[in-house]
Amino acid sequence: MHSTMNSTLESTDEEKAGRWSGRNVDKDALRREIWERLEETGVNVGPVWSRISNWVGADEAAWRLSQLPVWKQAKIVKCNPDPPQIPVRLRALYDGKIVYVPVPEFGSGDLPWVKLDPEKLSRDGVQFELAATSQGSVQVGEKLSFEALEPIDLAVCGCVAVTRAGGRTGKGGGFADLELGLFRDLGKITPETPIVTTVHSSMVVDDDRLPIMEHDSLLHWIVTEKEVIETKTMRSQAGGVIWELVLPDQFEEIWFLKQLKEDILARKAGQAAE
Template identity: 30%
Template sequence: MESTTSNPPPPHRTQEEFIEAKTLKVGPDKPLEEVRFQVLSHPQKELLVPTPKLRRGLFNRLVAPLDCSQQELRALASRRGIDHDSKPVPIASRCKIDVVVVGSVAVDRFGRRLGKGEGFADLEYALAATNHGSAVGQDTVVITCVHDCQVFDCLPPDLFAEHDLPVDIIVTPTKVVRASIFLPKPKRIIWSLLTKEKLDQIEILREIQFKEKRIGHDVSLMDDVPVENPNAANTTNRKKVKKTKRQLPEAQKSKAQSTTDMEGWFTVFLGRIPRNYPPKDLQEVLAARGFEHNSPGINLVIKPVKGVAFLNMDPSVHQHDDVIKQLDGVCLGSTELNVQGDSKYTGVKAPVKKYRLKKIRRNRNPRSVTPEDELPTIPNEKRANEITERDVEP
């Protein structure tokens, strides 16, 4: 909470709400540290704090050890004490909160409150109203502690909606102000105001959304709700703008053009590529043999997940047999790669049929074998008859 004073005073000890409250939930902000200390100083009172960023639940419980000194109580009431000494309250447990103390950036005498803009205080109250056996309700007292300069006569009403949390009592260093009117507090989560990004940030929200969806509640997020175009009536007579194709950068143009100009090229297959080596290492090994990636007449396609690569070469620039000789014995690390030439030049076909028979013999129910099961997944149809059995993982 932003404040012009580091420690605003806690609710006055003579305030009826503070005296009678058995369970209080106090925000984790630094200016509310004195309030947490005052609650911990009363052993008969229970102190709940919000779970940081609502990661594992809604509330954490802070319990002061027996015979705890004032210095130890203040350390427990600090933000470090919340992070290290508070214990999560199971979401399935029931509890009843009597007083909620929140921080504010600005507040008016009607009880309208502005926070830091993240919406955690509003969201925490809405979650508490529908969980822990309705831990809070319309009769729960909400108090804020601020400096006098943060209190306004009236804030613009159009800034507030039904999901915003109002306050009942305003405590400043010089006075206690009770809201002049009663404003309704959040009763439930309004899912249409939440985004998928917010849902991904708060794990407990995903769990509650799943539960509410199962019981038939509408849990559509802001991203899922179609937004009506306010100018839809004025767009019917507008002239439609003809869509133009997005112009590719010169580098992408040349790359796309090169893939269409490879007709008639031969392909050298490289297998047994270790998967723990990045593609850049293979490019460096081939460059050392005189075949630099994207040089004239060379196009290298690497499939690192499958452990294979395809070296497409222009026959007018490179001779097939010379390429095979230059790549003979090429290694990546300690593994010698399997180099196979193009079948158009070698006339040698890989024993695909032999591999197919082995697959059928290993299958205990030959009738269940489909044509898709018989053949291994081959990354390039052009090389289907050139991959040997040792290069394809069963």
């Protein structure tokens, strides 16, 4: 009996540590702290562990984001597929913006991106409320490759913790930084493309809690249910993908990554030879 109870506790602890725990001990501890706080304060909406957790006030943060000039000027928005950003995707569609949404964790063997065109959705009689959900977007959107995306005006990332200096961490899988690096390699975003997030105010932590790594992309704007934070970061953004920092399990789990790496490196070699 004692052995069984220990096994159950160990399983629970492993689940709470997150699927990608062990890559960065400090970030692991910070994520756990944030997830625990969401549960303890009761501001979570649904489960919190090992994910971009949903929270009370996400719709208010989306409204605040929609008032910013960088939002109003954007015609094409990239947004993560997670629940707290459903209000962001919904506002983008109602504001007439094209929305690119990645298939969760880039899928497995299908094209990794979904294009939501509000005009087409309206013609097809598709409710924006359905299209704004993760499953709904995959169901009704147009599937695309990384290369087929048009240049992006605004990039929205899901986060578990952020700093006022623009630092961020997600759930630990490395998808957002890899995604943004690929965008830069493919010319889909520029150093001036705003990178933003919506988070609960309890997810904003002191700058020294999130050391900025070589491959990290910095946030320009952080929007909570209470305030808008312009990070005004002076640090330059990461360039394209730093391939030597991509982990073996990322190459194994992200089905298209090896081929896309070959294509990008071949393109760069060709440009250098011209």
